[in-house]
Amino acid sequence: MNKDPFLLSVLGQMTLEEKVDQLLQLAVPFFEGADSAGQITGPMAAMGISEQTVRNAGSVLGIAGAEEVINVQKAHMQTNRLGIPLLMMADIVHGFKTIFPVPLGIGCSWDMELAERSAEIAAREAAVSGVHVTFAPMADLVRDPRWGRVMESTGEDPFLNGEFARAFVRGFQGTDLEHDAERVAACVKHFAAYGAGEGGRDYNTVDLSERQLREYYLPAYKAALDEGCEMVMTSFNTVDGIPATGNSTLMRKLLREEWGFDGVLISDWGAVKELIPHGVAADEAEAAHKAIHAGVDIEMMTTCYTKHLSELVANKKVDEALIDEAVLRILALKKKLGLFENPYRGADPEREKEIVFSEAHRQAARELAIKSCVLLKNEAVLPLQPNQKIALIGPFAQSGDILGPWSWTGSQEDAVKLDQGMREYASRLDVARGCDIETATEAQWTEALAAARDADVIVMALGEHSDMSGEAGSRADIRLPEAQLELIRKVKTLNKPVVVVLFNGRPLDLHGVVEHADAVLETWFPGSEGGAAIADLLFGKANPSGRLTMSFPYSVGQVPVYYNAYNTGRPQGAPDAQIKYVSQYLDIPNEPLLPFGFGLSYTTFAYRHAAVSSDAMTVTEPLKITVQVTNTGNATGEETVQLYVRDLAGDVVRPVKELKAFRKVTLQPGESREVEFVLSESQLRYYHANLAHDSDAGDFVAFVGSNSRDVVELPFRLVK
Numbered sequence: 001m002n003k004d005p006f007l008l009s010v011l012g013q014m015t016l017e018e019k020v021d022q023l024l025q026l027a028v029p030f031f032e033g034a035d036s037a038g039q040i041t042g043p044m045a046a047m048g049i050s051e052q053t054v055r056n057a058g059s060v061l062g063i064a065g066a067e068e069v070i071n072v073q074k075a076h077m078q079t080n081r082l083g084i085p086l087l088m089m090a091d092i093v094h095g096f097k098t099i100f101p102v103p104l105g106i107g108c109s110w111d112m113e114l115a116e117r118s119a120e121i122a123a124r125e126a127a128v129s130g131v132h133v134t135f136a137p138m139a140d141l142v143r144d145p146r147w148g149r150v151m152e153s154t155g156e157d158p159f160l161n162g163e164f165a166r167a168f169v170r171g172f173q174g175t176d177l178e179h180d181a182e183r184v185a186a187c188v189k190h191f192a193a194y195g196a197g198e199g200g201r202d203y204n205t206v207d208l209s210e211r212q213l214r215e216y217y218l219p220a221y222k223a224a225l226d227e228g229c230e231m232v233m234t235s236f237n238t239v240d241g242i243p244a245t246g247n248s249t250l251m252r253k254l255l256r257e258e259w260g261f262d263g264v265l266i267s268d269w270g271a272v273k274e275l276i277p278h279g280v281a282a283d284e285a286e287a288a289h290k291a292i293h294a295g296v297d298i299e300m301m302t303t304c305y306t307k308h309l310s311e312l313v314a315n316k317k318v319d320e321a322l323i324d325e326a327v328l329r330i331l332a333l334k335k336k337l338g339l340f341e342n343p344y345r346g347a348d349p350e351r352e353k354e355i356v357f358s359e360a361h362r363q364a365a366r367e368l369a370i371k372s373c374v375l376l377k378n379e380a381v382l383p384l385q386p387n388q389k390i391a392l393i394g395p396f397a398q399s400g401d402i403l404g405p406w407s408w409t410g411s412q413e414d415a416v417k418l419d420q421g422m423r424e425y426a427s428r429l430d431v432a433r434g435c436d437i438e439t440a441t442e443a444q445w446t447e448a449l450a451a452a453r454d455a456d457v458i459v460m461a462l463g464e465h466s467d468m469s470g471e472a473g474s475r476a477d478i479r480l481p482e483a484q485l486e487l488i489r490k491v492k493t494l495n496k497p498v499v500v501v502l503f504n505g506r507p508l509d510l511h512g513v514v515e516h517a518d519a520v521l522e523t524w525f526p527g528s529e530g531g532a533a534i535a536d537l538l539f540g541k542a543n544p545s546g547r548l549t550m551s552f553p554y555s556v557g558q559v560p561v562y563y564n565a566y567n568t569g570r571p572q573g574a575p576d577a578q579i580k581y582v583s584q585y586l587d588i589p590n591e592p593l594l595p596f597g598f599g600l601s602y603t604t605f606a607y608r609h610a611a612v613s614s615d616a617m618t619v620t621e622p623l624k625i626t627v628q629v630t631n632t633g634n635a636t637g638e639e640t641v642q643l644y645v646r647d648l649a650g651d652v653v654r655p656v657k658e659l660k661a662f663r664k665v666t667l668q669p670g671e672s673r674e675v676e677f678v679l680s681e682s683q684l685r686y687y688h689a690n691l692a693h694d695s696d697a698g699d700f701v702a703f704v705g706s707n708s709r710d711v712v713e714l715p716f717r718l719v720k
Contacts, residue, residue, distance in 0.1 A: 023298055028068075069131075087132050096129065109545075110160075115167040119171025122171070129347065132185060211652070230336075291305070297326040376522050378518075381499055390459060392429055395437050401503075416530060434447070460498060464505060485513070502523060508552065553592050562596070622678050644660065684700065697717075700715070
């Protein structure tokens, strides 16, 4: 238990009811001083809470705006008996007002400095607007693009996800959260394995072995906590048959005892009460009992704690010490943020006007959007030339719906649309909608074909509406809607060069697109400066450098499909493999359409002279792996050189490849550079059958290349 004299003094003055209410988080309309205050009488009655409960509540959900925060905090400080300030929390996931690409796009930059910078800018804008805590980063490993929330992750690799989680935490929190009022506390989510829901369906069952959980799904959360992340949010799913929010083994034993996390643990929206429909709690009292014993400090937007914890203490079913621990953790975070000295922290209406959505922030968003886009195909069509007559066709040609999910404080009106960005370069640009996201009319097709007929090249702006991904955005069919596929077919009959620009929150099944397009540029939801960034790429002012961090399936029937899979006992393509009785589909390839790490450039790179410093590694003597990378094209380009390793015979089956390191190099045309990796024994460790984290003596293969498929093999041995 926290021994801070000030915090213990505050705790000692609190009644049991005040302690319990401190564990409650409510949405902003509940609070006096909020812009929407007074609209919540009905919901308050439905939740069974009183005005006094609201006055004792510990934190606010979904608030942003310096003036409103100040008003709410001021009203609260006047009515809370002990003057305990509120924590202001919100989902600031990939930007506040300046919206950056969705995290899956940021992941495709493979750029930790820019990722950290994006979180720093988001924190500064949020902090001056009164936010204290952001519900980010999401460190969930994702392998199923049917799940809408893949857009909020950085991909399918545990190592890379961990690196990004660290970068985001550094950006949000800085190095001195206590004294830097323009940073916010980070809350890593969703603990644990939320991304492994069966069938890609949101909130669905997760069933993993403990070894799989530790090997693949836990490392990125741990990386965020090792970086100093202040909070953790529970996931909606089950873990080993028990919902995470009531899972004492996961939260109390692993997170708190094994990992030593003593920060604030918060439920996701309504997750404590959802223990009832999950089937592990008979009623709200049992739900409160299980969640508090699991170590959940804050209950978000349900009232199991408020209604039942005092009674459970009175009946000696809950030790009041558990409640004291939870309250102390919340009070400690409030103290760390300086809220007892200054309840308004960084909230500053004048500075808010100065820095939010500033030009410098927008330029940073543009730079990261450029780095996040991935060129998937290019048959000598891109870059475009300013003197070409260009037809821009599609539902995203003039759309501001390019911010993506979790951009609630952003403005679609202020976003740079694609046609606006392209007009900065193109001297002749005709624009036609062609179709809506999911429907089309003959008049739209006629207008689009008329514009296309006159063009030298056709750019088609296609994709998903932002509501088609994100939370509750699971889709079984991950192709573009049929209206857009039909538009492609109609335009292709004109036999003109076609460039497809995709706006989406997940890897798609690109059949119906890739075979008809001469070039495909994946832009995800690129954020506030999306149109400008995409135009920079289309016209060659910038060279595409993004690399996929999630495989694109050949067909949804492969899903989940990911690069670090197991080989099976009857692998397809083995030298002695039979024709039929191997692990394969009869109608489609085993491999994804586009592999992890893939991305094209306007130049080309050659890998030569790959070598290892020795054929053997020891525990104390690492290997050096070198490769010469040459820019063999005509444009300056940035290459992401990737190092993978395979353990050929382990205690348990090992993946065919695992990413261990990468280096980004920028090369002029004709320039060569030797890229060096140092591979140590510790990087070969994994969880064995007995859950020991160790390495195996024996044979390994290192792979160096431009993606997980196109690599050079380098065998070596580990001697122990």
